[in-house]
Amino acid sequence: MSSPDLTGPLLQVHDVSVEFTLPGRPATPVLQGVGLDVAAGTVRAVVGESGSGKSTLGRVVTGTLAGNGRVTGGAVVLGGRTLTGLSDRQYRSVRGKEIGYIPQDALLGLNPLLPVGVQAAEPLRAHGIGSRAERRARVLDLFAEVGLRDPLRVYGRHPHELSGGMCQRVLIAAAMSTRPRLLIADEPTTALDVTVQKTILDLLTGLVRTEDLGILLITHDLGVAAERADDIAVVKDGRVVRAGRTADVIADPGDAYTEELLRSSSLGFSGRRAAETRREYTRTIPADAPVVVRADGVGKTFRSRNRRDDDSVTAVADATFDVREGTTLGIVGESGSGKTTLVRILAGLTPADTGTVEIAGRPVVHHRRGAGQAELYRTVQMVYQDPFASLNPRSTVRAILDEPLKGHRQGNAAERAARIDELLEATGLPAALADRYTAELSGGQRQRVAIARALAPRPEVVVLDEPVSALDVTVQRQILDLLTRLQRELSLTYVFISHDLGVIAEVADDIAVLRHGHIVERGSAAEVLTDPRTDYVRELLASIPGAATAPRTALSS
Structure with a gap:
């Protein structure tokens, strides 16, 4: 050569x-x-x-x-x-300085033991750029640029105190800190809502113009x-x-x-097209369908370890809604809006400060002991946003799927093995993957395993926290079709979290839009998508890729 x-x-x-x-x-x-x-x-x-x-x-x-x-x-x-x-x-002199890297998985990309501000400044420190004060100032500026509210407060937070989307923005700030010549952006906006996705992509492409940056x-x-x-x-x-x-x-x-x-x-989707689709196809739900999930005045506030009143964060405020059997409630909102906190309260994994939650007529009480709580955890299953963090890397796929079956005492060894085969087939996973470890699977395959695990004990309510955000678009379509079919066949009730209104438009019967912990708009999917009442929802619709812009040509054109 x-x-x-x-x-x-x-x-x-x-x-x-x-x-x-x-x-x-x-x-x-x-x-x-x-x-x-x-x-x-x-x-x-x-x-x-x-x-x-x-x-x-x-x-x-x-x-x-x-x-x-x-x-x-x-x-x-x-x-x-x-x-x-x-x-x-030799590579260390290049990596992090001449080449910036934004990984796909925010939680694996951050050290859980260190404040995120310290981690975002690490490329600067490693390459001897600036004093400690200058590095701190640079990171705070970048936190503001990537859309993190209250950068000073975020600087001292640990990863578990931030949402997945907020963690991803921290990684973007870290990659940009040294002003590299080349930026490798590996699914940099996968975990972000559409408005922040647009902000981040605008920021990255702006850097291309102003700093002559190359982006892969x-x-x-x-x-x-x-x-x-x-x-x-x-x-x-x-x-x-x-x-x-x-x-x-x-x-x-x-x-x-x-x-x-x-x-x-997403180029094939627009808010208008989704709205038309919803108008033409709205499922007929029996008027007497029972309410399976009921939330009344639910609120949750997180306080820092020092208990200062001015350092508290209201994650959810006065959330009230019903979900009827066999329907899907779509919960939409930006990263940090309180979506995940709300559904963890529904599943009994996080206690509410105010309000009540009922599942199938039974009150949800956090960490209550006894058979009732065990039945709640069978009735309500969760699919988490991050399959890298939610699956045990030391277990095979077969062991992961067998665990909930054993835990809920469903079947003997032969029956459980047959059920595992069903789950693999239903989620589009080859039978040969059953004896592999999750490290051997792609991100999309891992998420399908997570979905199969949630379906294993045959729940009545499935809480889906960004279940397709890590999947490529063709597999995303397969999973959404699968979830629709399972809901129809098994009368499943879904609470479906997403920052993507395109996805929500396809799956939801009703939509609740969260912003800063408050439900700012709620109604049928057709109503919210065709006639949004707030500027915020209109902005969400307008921010969907392909909704209002033509394919892009060269930046210089």
Whole structure:
């Protein structure tokens, strides 16, 4: 290979191949001859489903492949310098300074023992940039830029005190702190509501213009890529199957896989279209359908350890609503709006300060002992937002699915094994995955395992906390179809949390919109989507990718 041209693209990926090995198994190819460029002042999007190899590509560029991963061919060149083959020590001078990295998983990306402000300043400290006071000031400025309310208070918080979306914004601030030349953004807005997603993407693309930054944007959503990228590379099974200028790829997908991604993406959704769909298809719910979930005046306030009144945060305030059997209540709101706190109260996992909750006519009492509480935990099951944190990495998929069956004493060993097979099939997971560990699965596969685990004891109410936010758009469609079918067949009642009104429009019969802990709008899905009463909901609808903008071309155009 000839020497790279110093005047060429900022990042050059030349014919890179990667394989992973596991004890007793043949090597598995993950990337096969991938090539692409990222020019300074542009955004290159890499689009593909979970497991396609797109995140592995980001790891190759940053030199952070897992120990069992190996680059078997090709080269990565940054600004004329070949990075492939550098020692870890040599890479440290590049990683975090010349290359910023925003990981997909916010909770795994932050140390639970350190305040997030300290962690966001770590790249600056590691590379000897600025004094302690200057680093603190830089982080506080960035916290404000990425949309964190009250940056000074957030600076001293630990990750468990913030929502998933807030943690993700901390990671974005950390990656931007050193003003890198290249930014690897691996699903940077997956956990964020649409308004903050727009803010973050506006911020990142603004940096492209003002600081001549190059961005490698890894995403499963072709709609996001169409709005923000100059060029797109579509990856399937470790190979680039379509690449080109964004407008060209959107106008002419060129192959069946890219066409399917386009159909499933947020580009195909608009608030108006969703509203029309809801108007045309509104399920008829019997007027006498019993109320299964009832919340009356529920409130929750969190206080800091020092108990200062002025340091308290009202997560939920006076929440009142009913959910009838066989229906779905969609709860929508920005990160930190109180959505997760509210549903944890419904499930008996967090005590309410005020108000009452009833499930199937029985009051929910936090940590009450006895058979009644055990029945509550069977009746109400949760699917969490983060499958990386909610699944035991030391257990196989089979053991994870068997645990709730054993815990609720459902069936003998043979019956439980048959039930596990049913759950794997229902959630679109190959039977061969049953004896694998979660570290061997993609993010989308892990979330499907989490959904299967929640369905295992045959609950009546399923609380879904952003259940598809980590999934690629095609698998997202499969999961939403699955949840719809299961609800119809089993008369399940859903409480469905999402920051994505596009998803809520498809699944919800009724919608409650939360903002700063308060329900600011509530009604049928058709009413909220076709005739929103508040500017806030109108803003949410307008912020959905593809809702009001055409596919994006070059930043310079």
